[in-house]
Amino acid sequence: MGEMKHMVITGAADGIGKALAAAAIDTGYTVTGIDVDAERAQTTQTELGEHLSFIIADLSQSEGLAQVAGQLTGVDVMVHNAGINEVGYFESTDPVGQQQVISLNLQAPLVLTRHLLANEALNEGASLVFVSSLSRYIAYPGASVYAATKDGIAAYARSLAVGYPHLHVMTVYPGPTRTAHARRYSPDNSREDKRMAPADLAGYIMRGIDKRQRIVIPGGVNLTFAALGRWLPALTDRVMRTSLLEKFDKPPG
Numbered sequence: 001m002g003e004m005k006h007m008v009i010t011g012a013a014d015g016i017g018k019a020l021a022a023a024a025i026d027t028g029y030t031v032t033g034i035d036v037d038a039e040r041a042q043t044t045q046t047e048l049g050e051h052l053s054f055i056i057a058d059l060s061q062s063e064g065l066a067q068v069a070g071q072l073t074g075v076d077v078m079v080h081n082a083g084i085n086e087v088g089y090f091e092s093t094d095p096v097g098q099q100q101v102i103s104l105n106l107q108a109p110l111v112l113t114r115h116l117l118a119n120e121a122l123n124e125g126a127s128l129v130f131v132s133s134l135s136r137y138i139a140y141p142g143a144s145v146y147a148a149t150k151d152g153i154a155a156y157a158r159s160l161a162v163g164y165p166h167l168h169v170m171t172v173y174p175g176p177t178r179t180a181h182a183r184r185y186s187p188d189n190s191r192e193d194k195r196m197a198p199a200d201l202a203g204y205i206m207r208g209i210d211k212r213q214r215i216v217i218p219g220g221v222n223l224t225f226a227a228l229g230r231w232l233p234a235l236t237d238r239v240m241r242t243s244l245l246e247k248f249d250k251p252p253g
Contacts, residue, residue, distance in 0.1 A: 004030045004051070006074050006123075010059060010108070011082030012052075013040040015179035016131065019198035020079060023206050025051045034059065034068055034082070059108040060084075060100050069115035075122050077209060079129040080109035080153070085146045085185040092251040098145045105149035110156060117164075127168040127209050130157040134175040134222055138229035138236040141245035143185070161214060168212045174201055175222040187247035196222075 007024045011017040012033025021031045025048055033054045035041045041054040055071055057064035059082055072078075083105045086097035109130060116122050133140070133150035140147040154171050161169035176182055178195040196219055204218035217223050229236045 004028055005076040006030055006032065007077040007079065008032045008034065008072060008075050009079040009081055010034045010112075012054070013037050013044045015181050016174070016177060016198050016201055017079075017081045018044050018048075019202040020081065020205055021052055022048055023199070023202040024077075025049070027206060029077070032072070036064075059112070060103040065108060065111050065115075069112060069119070072112075072116060073119075073121050075116060075126055077127040077129065078113070078116060078122070079131070079205075080112070081129075081131045082108065083131065083146075083149075083181070085143055085181075087143050087146075087185045087187070088248045089142070089245070089251050090144055092249075093145075101145050102149055105146065106152045109153055113160070122167065125166065125168065127170060127212070128157070128160065129170045129172065129205065129209065130154070131172045131174065132157075134173050134217075134225060134229075136173055137226040138233075139240050141237075141241055142187070142248050143244070168209075170208050170213055170216060172201075172205055172208065172216045172218070173222065173226065174218055175225060177201055187244065 005028065007029045009017045009021055009031060012021045013035035017033065021033055024031050031052045033041060033052060034057060035054060036056065036058045038056045041056060045052050045054055055068055057067045059065055059068065084101055086093050086101050113128060130153050132154040133147065135147035135150050136154050157169050157171045176195040178192060178197050182195060183189050183192065201218050204216055208216040217226050225236065
């Protein structure tokens with residue numbers, strides 16, 4: 001039996017990250033999870049077993065990024081999954097919260113990737129996986145800064161793939177997923193059962209890594225919305241305005 005491959009997953013204590021950690025361990029990886037929530041990380045580590053360990057750090061802060069960067073070595077797959085949101089009509093949202101969205105969703109993956117490359121912490125032919133969003137293809141009114149960070153990370157990944165052809169760079173574009181994160185930020189959870197299960201999304205990501213795909217849009221529904229967003233943007237704009245933005249409280253005035 002050969003040496004186990006090493007996957008690093010940010011935001012691994014819950015949701016998509018936790019499901020991906022479980023799938024990776026089942027496939028034969030040892031996993032290093034990175035998360036800010038120490039209590040939830042401990043619960044996840046207990047559930048998933050000895051092939052998972054955690055680094056507790058806040059990746060939205062420079063100190064947390066430096067802490068993590070100094071501990072990562074021998075990485076076969078790096079998954080930039082951690083993300084947060086700040087929702088509502090733009091002028092009503094908290095500017096501090098919006099800056100945290102930018103710091104965690106966009107800045108952290110760039111800084112960590114730079115450290116991995118500079119420290120030669122990636123094994124030969126390693127995979128860099130960036131979890132973007134279906135917002136790359138359709139508007140996300142009510143979550144415009146989130147959408148901007150996810151578009152930004154997709155553009156970064158595309159350029160990175162060209163600049164480092166010896167690496168496998170993959171971008172994932174999930175739609176609504178059945179996680180506590182989605183529940184927390186959505187103004188309407190009445191159709192939560194229609195969202196993709198995290199384990200199903202993890203399966204798409206693992207297959208993408210195995211096949212060294214460049215782009216993963218998971219599932220037929222998401223593929224359809226991505227196509228509609230490209231070819232019929234006025235239609236998807238109208239759908240997203242009524243199904244998302246208009247369900248938030250309007251600002252006074």
